[in-house]
Amino acid sequence: MNKRSGIESKKRIIDAALRLFSEYGYSKASMRMIANAAGISIGGLYLHFKNKDELYLTLMKSKMDDFAGRTMDSVKDIADPAEAINAFMTVTLDYAKKHKGLILLQGRELGFTFGLEMKRKFFKKQRGIIEDIIRCGIRTGIFRKVNVRETAKIIFSVIRGFVLSIVVEPNALFSPEECGSLILNGLLKRDGK
Amino acid sequence: MNKRSGIESKKRIIDAALRLFSEYGYSKASMRMIANAAGISIGGLYLHFKNKDELYLTLMKSKMDDFAGRTMDSVKDIADPAEAINAFMTVTLDYAKKHKGLILLQGRELGFTFGLEMKRKFFKKQRGIIEDIIRCGIRTGIFRKVNVRETAKIIFSVIRGFVLSIVVEPNALFSPEECGSLILNGLLKRDGK
Amino acid sequence: MNKRSGIESKKRIIDAALRLFSEYGYSKASMRMIANAAGISIGGLYLHFKNKDELYLTLMKSKMDDFAGRTMDSVKDIADPAEAINAFMTVTLDYAKKHKGLILLQGRELGFTFGLEMKRKFFKKQRGIIEDIIRCGIRTGIFRKVNVRETAKIIFSVIRGFVLSIVVEPNALFSPEECGSLILNGLLKRDGK
Amino acid sequence: MNKRSGIESKKRIIDAALRLFSEYGYSKASMRMIANAAGISIGGLYLHFKNKDELYLTLMKSKMDDFAGRTMDSVKDIADPAEAINAFMTVTLDYAKKHKGLILLQGRELGFTFGLEMKRKFFKKQRGIIEDIIRCGIRTGIFRKVNVRETAKIIFSVIRGFVLSIVVEPNALFSPEECGSLILNGLLKRDGK
DNA sequence: TATGAATGAGGGTTCATTCAT
DNA sequence: CATGAATGAACCCTCATTCAT
Numbered sequence: 173m174n175k176r177s178g179i180e181s182k183k184r185i186i187d188a189a190l191r192l193f194s195e196y197g198y199s200k201a202s203m204r205m206i207a208n209a210a211g212i213s214i215g216g217l218y219l220h221f222k223n224k225d226e227l228y229l230t231l232m233k234s235k236m237d238d239f240a241g242r243t244m245d246s247v248k249d250i251a252d253p254a255e256a257i258n259a260f261m262t263v264t265l266d267y268a269k270k271h272k273g274l275i276l277l278q279g280r281e282l283g284f285t286f287g288l289e290m291k292r293k294f295f296k297k298q299r300g301i302i303e304d305i306i307r308c309g310i311r312t313g314i315f316r317k318v319n320v321r322e323t324a325k326i327i328f329s330v331i332r333g334f335v336l337s338i339v340v341e342p343n344a345l346f347s348p349e350e351c352g353s354l355i356l357n358g359l360l361k362r363d364g365k
Numbered sequence: 366m367n368k369r370s371g372i373e374s375k376k377r378i379i380d381a382a383l384r385l386f387s388e389y390g391y392s393k394a395s396m397r398m399i400a401n402a403a404g405i406s407i408g409g410l411y412l413h414f415k416n417k418d419e420l421y422l423t424l425m426k427s428k429m430d431d432f433a434g435r436t437m438d439s440v441k442d443i444a445d446p447a448e449a450i451n452a453f454m455t456v457t458l459d460y461a462k463k464h465k466g467l468i469l470l471q472g473r474e475l476g477f478t479f480g481l482e483m484k485r486k487f488f489k490k491q492r493g494i495i496e497d498i499i500r501c502g503i504r505t506g507i508f509r510k511v512n513v514r515e516t517a518k519i520i521f522s523v524i525r526g527f528v529l530s531i532v533v534e535p536n537a538l539f540s541p542e543e544c545g546s547l548i549l550n551g552l553l554k555r556d557g558k
Numbered sequence: 559m560n561k562r563s564g565i566e567s568k569k570r571i572i573d574a575a576l577r578l579f580s581e582y583g584y585s586k587a588s589m590r591m592i593a594n595a596a597g598i599s600i601g602g603l604y605l606h607f608k609n610k611d612e613l614y615l616t617l618m619k620s621k622m623d624d625f626a627g628r629t630m631d632s633v634k635d636i637a638d639p640a641e642a643i644n645a646f647m648t649v650t651l652d653y654a655k656k657h658k659g660l661i662l663l664q665g666r667e668l669g670f671t672f673g674l675e676m677k678r679k680f681f682k683k684q685r686g687i688i689e690d691i692i693r694c695g696i697r698t699g700i701f702r703k704v705n706v707r708e709t710a711k712i713i714f715s716v717i718r719g720f721v722l723s724i725v726v727e728p729n730a731l732f733s734p735e736e737c738g739s740l741i742l743n744g745l746l747k748r749d750g751k
Numbered sequence: 752m753n754k755r756s757g758i759e760s761k762k763r764i765i766d767a768a769l770r771l772f773s774e775y776g777y778s779k780a781s782m783r784m785i786a787n788a789a790g791i792s793i794g795g796l797y798l799h800f801k802n803k804d805e806l807y808l809t810l811m812k813s814k815m816d817d818f819a820g821r822t823m824d825s826v827k828d829i830a831d832p833a834e835a836i837n838a839f840m841t842v843t844l845d846y847a848k849k850h851k852g853l854i855l856l857q858g859r860e861l862g863f864t865f866g867l868e869m870k871r872k873f874f875k876k877q878r879g880i881i882e883d884i885i886r887c888g889i890r891t892g893i894f895r896k897v898n899v900r901e902t903a904k905i906i907f908s909v910i911r912g913f914v915l916s917i918v919v920e921p922n923a924l925f926s927p928e929e930c931g932s933l934i935l936n937g938l939l940k941r942d943g944k
Numbered sequence: 945t946a947t948g949a950a951t952g953a954g955g956g957t958t959c960a961t962t963c964a965t
Numbered sequence: 966c967a968t969g970a971a972t973g974a975a976c977c978c979t980c981a982t983t984c985a986t
Contacts, residue, residue, distance in 0.1 A: 178966085197476050199392030202959060213968045215963085224960065279475045282532065283390055295534060318547075325530075325539040326547050332533075333526025337518075339475060340525075341488060346518040354511075354519050355547065371949080396977060406951045411978070564945090583862050585778030588980060599947045601984085610981065665861045668918065669776055681920055702936075711916075711925040712933050718919075719912025723904075725861060726911075727874060732904040740897075740905050740934065757970080782956060792972045794958080803956065 182220050185210040186231050194273030197280050198228060229287050235274050236294045239267055247301060253309030258352045260302060261331055265348050268335040276339050299328045330355060375413045378403040379424050387466035390473050391421060422480050428467050429487045432460055440494060446502030451545045453495065454524055458541050461528040469532045492521045523548060568606050571596040572617050580659030583666050584614060615673050621660050622680045625653055633687060639695030644738045646688060647717055651734050654721040662725050685714045716741060761799045764789040765810050773852035776859050777807060808866050814853050815873045818846055826880060832888030837931045839881060840910055844927050847914040855918045878907045909934060 188209035192201035203224060207214045221227040246263040250256040268275050281287070303324040309315035330351070337345060381402035385394035396417055400407045414420040439456040443449040461468050471484070496517040502508035523544070530538060574595035578587035589610060593600045607613040632649040636642040654661050667673070689710040695701035716737070723731060767788035771780035782803055786793045800806040825842040829835040847854050857870070882903040888894030909930070916924060 194476070197390075197392065197474075199390065203961080204959070214961085215968050216966080218961070219966065276475055279472045281390070282469055282472045283388060292534065295537070299537070316550075319543070322539045322543050323547065325537055326544050329526040329530045329539070329544075330523045331526065332529055333522040333524065336472075336525055336529055337522045341485065344488070344492070344518055346515045346522070350512070350515050351519050351522075354516065357509075374949095392976095395975075397975090407977090408952065408979080409950055412949060417977070581862070583776075583778065583860075585776065589982080590980075600982085601947050602945085604982070605945070662861055665858045667776070668855055668858045669774060678920060681923070685923070704933075705929070708925045708929050709933065711923055712930050715912040715916045715925070715930075716909045717912065718915055719908040719910065722858075722911055722915055723908045727871065730874070730878070730904055732901045732908070736898070736901050737905050737908075740902065743895075760970095778955095781954080783954085793956090794973065795971055797957070798970060 178220075181210075181212060181216070185212065185217060185220055185227070186234060189227055189231050190235070190273055190277065193228065193231070194277040194280070198224075198277075198284075225286055228281070228284075229290070232278070232287055233290060235271070236290070239271075240294060240297060242267060243298060243301060247305065253305045253312065253314055254356060256305045256308075257302070257327065257355070258349075260305070261334075261348055261352055264331050265334055265338070268338045272339050275335055279336065279339065295328070299324050302327050327355065371413075374403075374405060374409070378405065378410060378413055378420070379427060382420055382424050383428070383466050383470065386421065386424070387468075387470040387473070391417075391470075391477075418479055421474070421477075422483070425471070425480055426483060428464070429483070432464075432467075433487060433490060435460060436491060436494060440498065446498050446505065446507055447549060449498045449501075450495070450520065450548070451542075453498070454527070454541055454545055457524055458527060458531070461531045465532050465535075468528055472529065472532065488521070492517050495520050520548060564606075567596075567598060567602070571598065571603060571606055571613070572620060575613055575617050576621070576659055576663065579614065579617070580663040580666070584610075584663075584670075611672055614667070614670075615676070618664070618673055619676060621657070622676070625657075626680060626683060628653060629684060629687060633691065639691045639698065639700055640742060642691045642694075643688070643713065643741070644735075646691070647720070647734055647738055650717055651720055651724070654724050658725050661721055665722065665725065681714070685710050688713050713741065757799075760789075760791060760795070764791060764796060764799055764806070765813060768806055768810050769814070769852050769856065772807065772810070773854075773856040773859070777803075777856075777863075804865055807860070807863075808869070811857070811866055812869060814850070815869070818850075818853075819873060819876060821846060822877060822880060826884065832884045832891065832893055833935055835884045835887075836881070836906065836934070837928075839884065840913070840927055840931055843910055844913055844917070847917045851918050851921075854914055858915065858918065874907070878903050881906050906934065 185206065189201070189206050192205055192209060195201070196205075203217055204214060206227070207217050210217075217227070221230060243260060243263050246259050247256045250259055278291075303320050306315060306318070306320050306323055306327075310317055310320070334348070334351060378399065382394070382399050385398050385402055388394070389398075396410055397407060399420075400410045403410070410420070414423060436453060436456050439452050440449045443452055474480075496513050499508060499511070499513050499516055499520075503510055503513070527541070527544060571592065575587070575592050578592055578595060581587070582591075589603055590600055592613070593603050596603075603613070607616060629646060629649050632645050633642045636645055664677075689706050692701060692704070692706050692709055692713075696703055696706070720734070720737060764785065768780070768785050771785050771788055774780070775784075782796055783793060785806075786796045789796070796806070800809060822839060822842050825838050826835045829838055860866075882899050885894060885897070885899050885902055885906075889896055889899070913927070913930060
């Protein structure tokens, strides 16, 4: 087999693994099931990934890289910071909806020590994007003079909650717009509003 | 053995199970490990719980009941809705911090079909508390005239994100007060502020 | 409790054990099941029988003694040896039909080494009854001059086959009379018949 | 491993299983014991048989097919029906003697519901062979005009008794010839004999 | 005498991983 | 590169038996 098909094999395995991991959980999705779903032999699995952990890690890394790329792209050309925040939220939530399995898996294996560092780096990077937007918003006088780091954490956490809600309570969801509006306007009544 | 020690045994098992489930996940925490941690024999475990599923379910139910009671208590005597929202958040986050294991476990087994209904009921109930507070806030003219159900979902989701952040990124946390303030005031700059 | 109820307990246990052993087999009928069926505690079981083997042995012994007594009674007053053979067969088959469970159990645990001697003694004794009848038949000129021991073995074996058929193929049974007739008359055609 | 050794493995397992099942009974012969006796790993057992039941069933089926073939072969070329009956008995008893384990096992698991149908079919088929012989005997005027079905059942049952005797009381056996003679001639004295 | 909670060895079965082909 | 039979540790759970009450 040539290199092309090797890469395709790997992709097929990753797709199958994501599907099965998120449906059954890491432990209950067996290497045999993954191999079958990927249309490859068990031995073949081990030619591409040295063990189950590594398969999981590679899978997470590849999906997180893909996701990070999309969010980055989505905000880089937007000048208005309020709009940028909204765009970040929208792309994140859309991705979460389209890839519930990934979110589920990510939640399911929270306790994993072996992918922890990678995940934290990812979160930090995403939060960094939000920080940049907020800083810009404050500089241009559109946002209140809040603590940038703290506020970014909060917004990221809000998004995290939304994403989690997508897989936990898909029947009790709310509109991202309304969410963004709450974040931007707050709950308290203002004069003349 | 008398009844007292029987109940104590059960409690010890639940504590051990919570600890191990949340550290290793449902699958990787074996009944043997739990038995050892609880200072009981394997057979003894099965005197109290007919199988692993039931142990998990009982554990979740008991902790969720306990938690629901506390949040309920914390808000029932507070008249000011803004204060009540803050109280709800504070007690939730405090509980989450003190019982990270429970949160972790709850996240880890997202994909579980058994126990799902129980969890959804719990979420609904908690969200109901927030709805009541918002309704009160609108009635008394303190909150803007928002959609109650939607807003409750959003706030609950914000809290969910916060709670999740506690176990995912304990080093990147923010203050509940600042979070509450953002929810109440929003991010946008207002006249005279 | 007085002695009377002690004996009744023991009887209840034996009945329950026979029922469960023959339904599920020795291994799959647990001491707990037997205790429950007998309306006694597990500990109580061990007051009457020092372990599972002994319960089985006592059970078999008591049933075999009962059975041996009945066959003995049934033939002792019959003068005609052909009739006596028939009576022996009839009482044996009736007992087998009424106590299929016992037969089943007896068959199921063929391989037991621990009750073997008892069972062999029982078989020998029953065969002895048949031998006596045959000897009488030859002496009185009613039977052909066959080898007594051999013929008794054969007849006993024929009965054994019939008894086994009762539990193995209850739907493919035949009449004891026809069986007796074959034994007495043979299959080959004779002159003038 | 090549296909050859795969089949050999399976055969070794079946032999070991037969040996252990008949010595200890289905329940007490553990998969571990069978694996050891077959010189294979526990996991290996499950490559050939998906569970213990299936191992038992396959074992019974294969042995019964083998046995049925032999009896069929033994009678098909014998013209004289009396001789054919004797041949059927002889081959059956020889097989039983050589494969006591199989008979023992077959007896031991009488109560099994799984496999019951298979066994009944086997018995029916064997009985059918005897029926054919009797019919032939009557047609050619060698046998008395007996009820074919009934008589076949009886003869089969006689053989069943003999076979059982082989494993229950190997020390109290009788000659098949004498048994056949009894069946053919009967016990009662006739004129001029 | 009677109870039943407690024990722990052992049951059937699964599965990540290896390696001869 | 690819296969899949083979391994054996570890899984969940059962059960005969004991013993403090």
